[in-house]
Amino acid sequence: MTHGGNIDSVFDGLMRGDRRSLAQSLSLIESTHRSDKDAAASLLERIAVWHSKRKAEGVQTPSRRIGITGAPGVGKSTLVEQFGLDLIGRGHRIAVLAVDPSSPKTGGSILGDKVRMPKLSVRDAAFIRPSPSKQSYSGTSDSTPDAILVCEAAGFDTVIVETVGVGQSATETANLVDLVILLVMPSSGDEVQGIKRGIMEVADVVAITKMDLDMAAASKTLAVYASALRLMMASRSEWKSPVISISATSSDGLTALHEVVDQFFSPQRRSTIESERNIQLRRCFDEMMKRSLTRFLTMDRELSNKLAQLYVQVSNGLVPPSAAVHRFLQRLNIIVKEKL
Ligand SMILES: Nc1nc2c(ncn2[C@@H]2O[C@H](COP(=O)(O)OP(=O)(O)O)[C@@H](O)[C@H]2O)c(=O)[nH]1
Ligand SMILES: [Mg+2]
Numbered sequence: 001m002t003h004g005g006n007i008d009s010v011f012d013g014l015m016r017g018d019r020r021s022l023a024q025s026l027s028l029i030e031s032t033h034r035s036d037k038d039a040a041a042s043l044l045e046r047i048a049v050w051h052s053k054r055k056a057e058g059v060q061t062p063s064r065r066i067g068i069t070g071a072p073g074v075g076k077s078t079l080v081e082q083f084g085l086d087l088i089g090r091g092h093r094i095a096v097l098a099v100d101p102s103s104p105k106t107g108g109s110i111l112g113d114k115v116r117m118p119k120l121s122v123r124d125a126a127f128i129r130p131s132p133s134k135q136s137y138s139g140t141s142d143s144t145p146d147a148i149l150v151c152e153a154a155g156f157d158t159v160i161v162e163t164v165g166v167g168q169s170a171t172e173t174a175n176l177v178d179l180v181i182l183l184v185m186p187s188s189g190d191e192v193q194g195i196k197r198g199i200m201e202v203a204d205v206v207a208i209t210k211m212d213l214d215m216a217a218a219s220k221t222l223a224v225y226a227s228a229l230r231l232m233m234a235s236r237s238e239w240k241s242p243v244i245s246i247s248a249t250s251s252d253g254l255t256a257l258h259e260v261v262d263q264f265f266s267p268q269r270r271s272t273i274e275s276e277r278n279i280q281l282r283r284c285f286d287e288m289m290k291r292s293l294t295r296f297l298t299m300d301r302e303l304s305n306k307l308a309q310l311y312v313q314v315s316n317g318l319v320p321p322s323a324a325v326h327r328f329l330q331r332l333n334i335i336v337k338e339k340l
Pocket of ligand 2: 076077078
């Protein structure tokens with residue numbers, strides 16, 4: 001796909017909330033073609049200028065970026081659909097970035113998530129995007145922060161990122177969104193075990209799901225999680241993570257969930273959320289830069305050979321590490337100058 005000269009019209013389309021332009025923009029930022037990367041950067045720069053202009057003019061009601069995470073089958077998609085429909089009813093426009101690492105390559109996630117959100121996917125005020133096929137192991141991808149910006153530029157004031165909460169992905173999700181909702185399956189007291197610290201520490205809200213199935217188990221689980229949370233670090237500054245029980249199918253507890261979310265995004269917390277977003281941006285830049293540089297070094301044949309050679313020499317004590325780094329940087333400097 002090539003979009004090179006097309007950025008102006010794609011950007012204008014986005015500003016009008018045109019879905020085709022939105023889809024085009026998302027494919028562009030997910031593309032790995034070199035020429036597309038340039039076009040994507042131009043588009044994202046224009047979007048960033050637009051975002052900051054609106055902020056400076058005070059026009060912008062800040063968007064809400066919400067992550068919904070939890071084990072497969074816990075009820076994330078079902079909740080996203082119900083919660084999303086409620087929000088549309090309250091005048092919001094919802095973009096869902098769904099991530100389903102179970103079938104990233106087959107495109108099965110497209111079908112899966114649309115089928116699981118049949119009522120939401122047909123609404124004009126909703127846009128559902130399955131994950132790009134090229135994603136990190138944990139489920140989120142490099143392009144997710146850009147996808148969020150693009151959706152916001154197209155007029156979606158609420159962006160929901162659905163990710164499977166395994167390993168690293170919980171912290172990755174926390175870096176992308178303002179608010180993380182962790183969904184937990186109800187189980188009877190003795191079975192409530194193995195609470196994963198990493199995930200709990202980034203949870204801004206813990207919601208015990210499927211309370212319609214077993215109220216007693218739901219309240220037991222809630223109690224266990226509430227006491228576990230009291231012993232842990234707060235997920236964000238000035239916020240105490242509540243634990244609630246919900247049912248996405250019977251809508252029990254959803255009013256409480258909306259209240260908690262509204263409280264999190266209350267005008268008094270606006271500046272806290274702003275500064276947390278700035279921290280996220282810096283962290284994201286750091287990480288992407290490190291990853292890109294590592295990729296660059298390993299993909300350049302000459303540099304990776306040099307690196308391998310130095311590695312052997314260092315291991316054998318033939319070159320001290322400091323000298324090896326110096327030699328490597330010298331070589332890198334020459335190569336970069338040759339290439340520019
Ligand atoms: N009884 C009940 N079933 C639910 C509820 N939420 C989800 N489910 C069911 O649990 C299964 C997995 O739900 P899904 O939303 O696809 O989970 P995900 O993998 O976390 O996205 C589906 O069969 C849903 O119908 C709920 O609140 N109550
Ligand atoms: Mg799902």
